[in-house]
Amino acid sequence: xxxxxxxxxxxxxxxxxxxxxxxxxxxxxxxxxxxxxxxxxxxxxxxxxxxxxxxxxxxxxxxxxxxxxxxxxxxxxxxxxx
Numbered sequence: 001x002x003x004x005x006x007x008x009x010x011x012x013x014x015x016x017x018x019x020x021x022x023x024x025x026x027x028x029x030x031x032x033x034x035x036x037x038x039x040x041x042x043x044x045x046x047x048x049x050x051x052x053x054x055x056x057x058x059x060x061x062x063x064x065x066x067x068x069x070x071x072x073x074x075x076x077x078x079x080x081x082x
Contacts, residue, residue, distance in 0.1 A: 007015070012026075019029040046054070 015026050015029060019026045022029055024032070049057070
């Protein structure tokens with residue numbers, strides 16, 4: 001996906017200097033910075049969740065991985081609950 005972004009000249013100059021130090025193109029440096037920012041925000045959101053909300057998300061992820069083609073009989077479920 002290609003997007004045009006307006007960048008202030010001062011920031012652009014700083015990006016060029018940083019990209020030279022890092023040995024990356026300005027585009028690659030920006031992509032890396034955005035990726036780190038998004039990961040950091042995701043971590044902040046997860047850290048702010050309560051234990052119950054974390055368990056709910058874990059259960060949701062497990063349910064999404066489950067094979068929906070496999071079924072269990074009603075009797076087997078009730079035997080496990082006893």
